Amino acid sequence: MLRLIYTALLYVAAPLAFAVLLWRGMRDPLYRDRRGERFGFSRTKLDASIWVHAVSVGEVQAAAALIRDLQRRFPQSPLIVTTATPTGAQRVRALFPQGVHHAYLPYDLPGAVRRFLERIRPRIAVILETEVWPNLYRECGRRQIPIVLASARLSEKSVRRFRRIAGLFRDALNQGLVIGAQTRSDADRFIVVGAAPARTHVTGNIKFDLETPVEARARGEALRTGQFPGRFVWVAGSTHEGEEDVILEAHRGLLAARADSLLILVPRHPNRFERVRQWLSGQQVTFACRSRGEAVTPDTQILLADTLGELLMLYAAADVAFVGGSLVPIGGHNLLEPAALARPILTGPQNFNAPDIARLMLESGAALQVESAPGLAQALADLAANPGKRSQMGQVALAMLESNRGALARVMALVEETLHRRAQ
Structure with missing residues (x-):
């Protein structure tokens, strides 16, 4: 019945x-x-x-x-x-x-x-x-x-x-x-x-057996060397509606502390790419669109990654990774992708899609949890000023991944x- x-x-x-x-x-x-x-x-x-x-x-x-x-x-x-x-x-x-x-x-x-x-x-x-x-x-x-x-x-x-x-x-x-x-x-x-x-x-969890293509690392390093060498770069990956406002506010706070910072913004869904681009156009920021082949110049504050399949490469090009879907009740996306590239991780509190992975990363010190734009800006400023901490967090993240394969x-x-x- x-x-x-x-x-x-x-x-x-x-x-x-x-x-x-x-x-x-x-x-x-x-x-x-x-x-x-x-x-x-x-x-x-x-x-x-x-x-x-x-x-x-x-x-x-x-x-x-x-x-x-x-x-x-x-x-x-x-x-x-x-x-x-x-x-x-x-x-x-x-x-x-x-x-x-x-x-x-x-x-x-x-x-x-x-x-x-x-x-x-x-x-x-x-x-x-x-x-x-x-x-x-x-x-x-x-x-x-x-x-x-x-x-x-x-x-x-x-x-x-x-x-x-x-x-x-x-x-x-x-x-x-x-x-x-x-x-x-x-x-x-x-x-x-x-x-x-x-x-x-x-x-x-087979997510720990993540394959990281060698070409993703190489392309990320080439992108960084070719377009934004020497800058502090952070990626906001797989973001959702309601998160970009927080991320932009945090980036503005970070720019006040370190003016050469670059945000690579990667919306989760392709059907939002154009909306996010139009939204950025009204925010009085200088940005480039990756889909249009626009180069990052020293004045560019944000690179909009309105492309598919490049997130791992973009993590490889960055100093710090914020993983989206975690500041809004989506449940969080894959924290192991930046971990595989030995990148320090920032995440919001909403990680119910994979709570065990989030707990492991947070308790080990591989990741930091942020809950607001000021908190995100402060965490980024601290990591920008402390390369040794970035390296330590990234190595712990990679070790956690390797030990759970x-x-x-x-x-x-x-x-x-x-x-x-x-x-x-």
Whole structure:
């Protein structure tokens, strides 16, 4: 009965979701692409594929090492990556221009799910973090397609929510699902909501196995040397609406203490690039747009990075990294990206997307938490005046990353074991 109610509600919600997609497509061309895939009409037709689902940009970046390892170990199996967002799709194409297919994950409607699975015919599904779709999981179970949840996490708040509809999710969690949880606490919470203990493992977080391309470091150093040598540079990465005002106020405070400071502002979503550019135009600051090829001069106060796929390179070009989505209730973005480049990290208080990573970085001294524009300006001024502290924080951040690597190998072991069982 619960499943019938859930599915009926989805049939009501799906047209509304599609209407939102159409509306967003009027403002952002990325949302006009391949809309039929939302209902399972994938253009890609495969057989015995390996399917990885990573919802958006951050998850795609985290899954990059896993995808490359799957390519190496299973060269005969076509590999398809699904995302929910166009920016995730763009990141897949940028990281894997050849050899990896992409499709949008369909809505969790029985017909859409069946069409999707019929087209890609996966041997196994590897799903990043906690994307639990009851109809999709049920259909995978019916077709005997095993699912591995990689870097799975479940908060106490989610446990309470899952308990209200326990029957629906318990059924989903027991469709041959193998769980690779980030922590022991996450594993225990999955078991509480109905996951099979024998198929619930602690593998760690594959985000720690982040690959940092050598060319990203080299390009960052070349950018800095070529356009702003000798300046104090900080990046505000993956920022959201409501954060740029705080960041600009902080930068103005920093300029009062150190006039040669440069802010590299990197909005999270491409559909906001033009709005942020127009907003900067009215703020009485000198800025350059990276998408327009505008050079940074000694008078430039802000570089607007209105481009995709360059965040790691820009972190490499900077002295300090502020990671966005943390001054507003978004939940914070990936603190490990600047850590991989040995950069000191600043973050706001809203880090509920990855609280364990935030806690690790803050408690170790690799990161500092700021809560306001004056606090951010003060932290930046202190770090600008103290290169030794910047270096120490960056090295601690890198050490924390290195000491927590290994989840990728454990997830791959689960994938291989699951495929071996399926073949028997």
